[in-house]
Structure formats: C-alpha cells, structure tokens
Amino acid sequence: MTPLRSLIATALAAGLASAAAAQDAGDNIAVAYEEDGRYFTADDIPTYNVAEDGTVDWLTFSGFRRYHSECHVCHGPDGEGSTYAPALKKSALNMDYYDFYSVVVNGRENGNSVMPHFGDNRNVMCYLEDIYVYLKARGTDAVPRGRPAKKEAKSEAIQEDENDCMG
C-alpha cells in the first residue's frame, strides 16, 4: 500500500465504517476485479484469490509471512488465536476493513488486554493489506493452516509500492 492510499484509508475509516458494516460476508469476500496482482470486492475492499489448483495471490502469501513475523507472537499461529490474544482469522471476517485498519493503526485497550498501535511500524503498515487478505482467507478456510504451497508471482506494481513504503 502506498503512503497516499494509507492516508485515504485512514481518513475514510470513520466515515465509511457504518456503511461498510452493512456488507454481508459474501460481498466482503467475492472477487469483483483484479488490478496489478491485487484483488478487490465490488466495494473496492481488498480480498484474496485462490485458484482451483490452490495457487494463492501474492498478497495472501505475503500476508502469511508478515503475520507470522509481526502478529503470531501474540495471536498464535495461522490466525488461530492463543491464550493471550484473539483469533484474528475471525476478526478479519467480523470486522469491516476500515475498522480492522483503524485498530492496527491506533491500537485498542480492553482492561489488561491491549492491542498495540502499529501506525508508525513499516513492517506492519506496508503489509497491512497483505495481512488482512491472508486472515480473511484463513477465516473462510479458503487457505488451510500452514504455509501456502503455491503462489502467484509478485507484480511490478506491488514491488514498487513495497519499495516506496519501506523506503
């Protein structure tokens, strides 16, 4: 995700939250179109794509890697949850994209259960779409536990955005 898109998404988060909450699960999952190796729903929400032979889109694979670097030390392997923090594979389905985004950026506190704010962490923010679509794929069991065996190549557009974001 480019810095510009991050800004737009953050700015829109509050306004769109209620409208987006009206989405049903199908709308939030089904691929409506593809753009430079990224997949989106009809509402322009990032989503995963799994081909018939099990090949996952690049972002889903990348999300697997980033999740197991940044998130799993609290949330457990494969988005399954732990004794310490909830199962994010469910959160990615139950929360709309903009709420999900907002919690990662700003953090959240519920008594002694605290989600940190990752807004200034490039290792998370540059891959937040990746992590989100991976967790949605886990939540619907479109992708099994463990490392996806087959993946699409990383598109030039995704590579350029990554380079811009990571600096």
Add this chain to the structure above:
Amino acid sequence: MKKLPLLTSGIALCVATMASANDDLMTQMDNPKQWAIQTGDYANQRYSELDQINADNVGDLQVAWTFSTGVLRGHEGSPLVIGDTMYVHTPFPNIVYALDLANEGKIKWKYEPRQDPEVIPVMCCDTVNRGVAYADGKIFLHQADTKVVALNADTGAVEWEAVNGDPSVGETNTATVLPVKDKIIVGISGGEFGVQGHVTAYDMSTGEQVWRAYSVGPDDQLLFDPEKTTDLGKPVGADSSLNSWEGDQWKIGGGTTWGWYSADMEENLFYYGSGNPSTWNPAQRPGDNKWSMTIFARDIDTGVAKWVYQMTPHDEWDYDGVNEMILTDQEIDGEARKLLTHFDRNGLAYTMDRVSGELLVAEKFDPVVNWTTGVDMDPDSDTYGRPAVVAQYSTEQNGEDVNSTGICPAALGTKDQQPASYSPKTEMFYVPTNHVCMDYEPFRVSYTAGQPYVGATLAMYPAPDSHGGMGNFIAWDNINGEIKWSIPEKFSVWSGALATAGDVVFYGTLEGHLKAVHAETGEELYRFKTPSGIIGNVMTYESDGKQYVGILSGVGGWAGIGLAAGLTNPNDGLGAVGGYAALSDYTALGGQLTVFALPN
C-alpha cells in the same frame, strides 16, 4: 539452624542490616523448611533436603489448600516461603500477596502497583513474571514496566523504587531479581524490540544504581577489561563486541538478560546468559554479534566480567542463551571441580569450569538437534569452542526470503527458561524440554523504536519421526554428556523442576498435571490435574512439622501462544492439518496456587 531464625526474625533483620544483608538471606536459604529464593539457592539447584514426602509415599499426596490469584495470564515462577509467610506474585498487573501460613493462608497484605497498560503490548509473548525475591526484610518485585520495588516484608509498604528501563522503546521485564550481598542485580527484556541488553546492580537498602553492564557495545559499557576478561582462557582484547558487528547495529543489537541468575560467594561471581542478537534476520547483522548468546561470569561488586563464552556466534535461529547456570561441586576423573551446567536453547548442554570458564562438555540433550554437528573441543583449533553449522539448516547461508525447513530445535529451543533441577544424591540433572522443530524464513525489516523488530517467519511442529509429542522430561549426566532417561510428553514441558532428598522429582505439564517421578528411574509415582496448564516452577516448604509442595497453574507464556491452537506441519500436506494436539483441548486460563501434602 532450625526454628530459631524464624522465631527471632525481627531481631535477625536488625542484626542483618548492621552486619551483612547477605548473611541473613544465606541463613534463610540454608533452612530447607523455607523456599527463600526463586532458584532454590544461589547455585540454582532447585533441590530440597526435605524428605517427609518421598518415593514410597508420594503416591498418597493430596491437595491441602488452594489460592486463586485473580489473574488470567500465564503464571511463571513460584511463591516464596519465609518463616510463616508465603509471598505469591502474579503476571501483569504484578500483584504480590503475603499469605499467613499460621492462619490458614489469610492475606496479611496485598500490593498492586499502578502500571501503564501500554507496557502490555511491548512484552513479547505474554505478560509473565517469574516472581519476587527476599532479602534483608524486604520483598523485591521487578514489574513489567521495569520498575524495581522494595516492599517491607511485614507490611507491604514501599521502601524504595528504581526505574530500570523504558517501555516506550520496548524495554520491559519478566524476570525475578538476584539479591546478593548488598545489591539487587536485575536484567532486561526486549530482544524482539531492538533493546541493547544489560544487567544492573542496585543498592539493596536505597535503590541507587551501583553499576550497569551491557551485553553488546564498547568495552566501557560492557564492563570488560580487555586484558583480564577471558574467553575460553584467552583475553578478549579491545573492542571485542564492536569488532563483531557491522556499523551501529549493536545499538539495537539485543543480548537481553531475562533468565535466572546464580552466584558463587567464594568466587564473588554471578552467572547468567544473554539472549538473541536482533533482528532475527541474520543477513542484517553480519559478524559474530558478541556478546549475545553468551555465558557471563561477572564480579558481584563491580560488574566487571571475569570470563565469557559465546555459545551461538551469529545466531540464525533465535536460540537465546538466557537459560539458568546451575552450579555444582563434582568430581571429574577423581578431581574435585567447581562446575557450571547450562542447558541452552540451541539444544546443547554445556558443562564448564565456573572459575576459569574452561569448556569441558558440550553435547546435545535431545538427539533430534540437527543445526550443528557439535562443538569444536580442540583448544588448538582456530574454531575452538564454536559449533559447526550444518549448511542445510543455516538460515544465513540459505539467505533472505528463503524458507529453511526441518530445523531442530525450533526457536523456543530444546529448553526455554523453565529451570532444571539437580540432585546431589543422584548427581543427575532433571530437565524440562521441548521437542519441537521449525521452518524459518528471514527477511528484511526496518527498525522503529518501541515496535517489534523481528524479521523472520516461523512455522513450528513436533519433532518428526519421533513420539509425536512436543516435549520430554529428561535426566542428564553432565560429566559424560548423556541422557539417563527420558519421559515423552504430549506438550512442551514448560514448568520448572524440583528434586528432593526424598528421591522424588516434581514437574508440571501444560495440560495442568503436577507429576512426581522417581529420581533414579523416572517412573511416574503421582499425578494430579490442576485447574489450568502449568508453566510455573514447583517449590516445597515445611510448616508446623508438615512438608508441602506448591505449584502455580495458569497457562500462557510463549507455550500458551504457540501451542493453544495446536501445531501443524506444512510439509505433511493437508491430511495432517489439525493432527497434532491443541492445548485448548486440554486446559483454559486461570491463575491458581495448589498446595499438596500427605494425609494426616
């Protein structure tokens, strides 16, 4: 010393302050009726002379009483018992309870610090705390937010406070403290946040900082004497750490110090290990990354290092070197030696001369360990003391963005912090272990202060081609470097062991069992399922003529995070998914102390 020190504890305290605070603590530790320090004693043997509960009658053990801590996170460490008072701690928010053992466990006082919840998310892997320490009439608590607090042991009143680190840059605490002589020696956590690890001594009576010694950095920060500080018998020379890093990476280079500490009062030395270099991506930190992954022997008064030994130069697997150093006096080839035995995360058990730092034994304590073929034991070799790395399992040689598969052990190590015990009667070590392997893929990460700085993706699974479980509880011979017996366990054994003069060894399991086994054979003699999984350490004490065994339940910690949902092996294909045991099928959260005794 029998009951006298207990009856006159008030007088003893006054005398102790004037003479030596340490003499008081040594007296308390020498009394087997108490559990005066988390590690059992300065040697970290976790051995008790009590033998009322023994191999013949332990099968009759019953629950005597229980206590809920009111906290749901992972409960590591154990209570202390000093006189008629038991001190029980909790994970964040780090409550301390003083329970009156002479009055059915009535709460004498409770201390609950105010801590900013912002510290919670910068604690890697649960908000555990490994317990309080006692000395000089005070209870010492090292909070999650790195505040060190001295509480009046009789009233719970705060006597002094010191701040050891800054959680906003990822510095936190999970460890207990070492009270020794007139000092409190404390470590730091935050290896996954790019912290520059250090140990620090505070004045026991005032809380003023006395010295601080870093694990990585320039010699004056390390408290190294380039001519006198030795590495396997040779002076380390100038800039021994800086020369092993590229650029300024050492400033965020890790080497944190969150394990258990031991001390040898005759040598005036204390011992501990340093953790992983950061990041987990080895390509971002060329060099040996000294002195991460290192055993340190430092002078108690000055902090200056006498000797060091780096076990895993240029770590590629997150094999922190923080596990406890167990001090024993044993004979080797008829000669009395002062030994240090250490079971490292990297799967090797080291036996060293703790005075000189000479390496005597380095052997695998789980046969599945495969990242190394072993340590070069030839003093004349250029690679003396270094482990030979197997290229197939080298995440450095395989490179960034490459998934190295089948590495044993996993990052949590063949053993993590859960402390082993040693019985002078059997001369065996009793070691809680993990039997888990991993895939490890390092990749580039950027550093942001106070944010995770990891740089690798991991997948873990039970050791292939073995018994299918994720742990073993073993007996180890540190002279010959051999496993004497091994008990397979369904889950990693994440509980500290206790050996007693009654020829019994106790440990807990992640399902929640307290188990008692025979010290000679490992034969199971007793088990009881406590309300939650056990990651605490077994302790024992005597009260009113009766021996008790206590254990904290409360699943969590790294084990609770990694194993709650069960493990899968991606290499096994779809059919095996969910095929391994999930901890969540056996236990749930809950902090409770369970105390056992024989029937009347």
